[in-house]
């Protein structure tokens with residue numbers, strides 16, 4: 001659902017505590033995974049009540065919620081996209097706004113024609129995220145990533 005004005009945004013902010021409880025907050029350049037329910041596309045689901053519609057329960061994607069509380073309103077028809085390609089990620093540093101076409105272009109650019117396949121473990125998602133961002137920067141995280149990829153290759157998952 002779309003949040004269209006600041007009054008609605010202020011109401012959403014009352015759910016911030018719950019949001020952070022459901023996010024595995026990590027270093028600022030790591031993925032912050034949603035640890036509660038995911039939708040079929042692998043996106044985190046945030047539920048809340050809409051007092052402006054008689055308190056009806058509603059839901060929105062968790063990464064969109066993250067964008068709202070960090071950056072403010074999202075223009076109508078605009079998507080919140082991931083630089084890391086990890087739908088469950090709520091790290092505001094990994095989010096950017098775009099159109100449906102931007103989303104397609106972004107996937108093509110990253111050679112991401114995975115369709116609906118969702119990386120299965122946090123390590124896999126992290127490895128994919130690191131690859132997409134052209135990371136890592138430190139020797140330590142480089143070694144960690146190498147080890148992760150080697151392990152996934154051994155398991156035939158990478």
Ligand SMILES: [Zn+2]
Nearest residue numbers: 031084089094
């Ligand atoms: Zn991420």
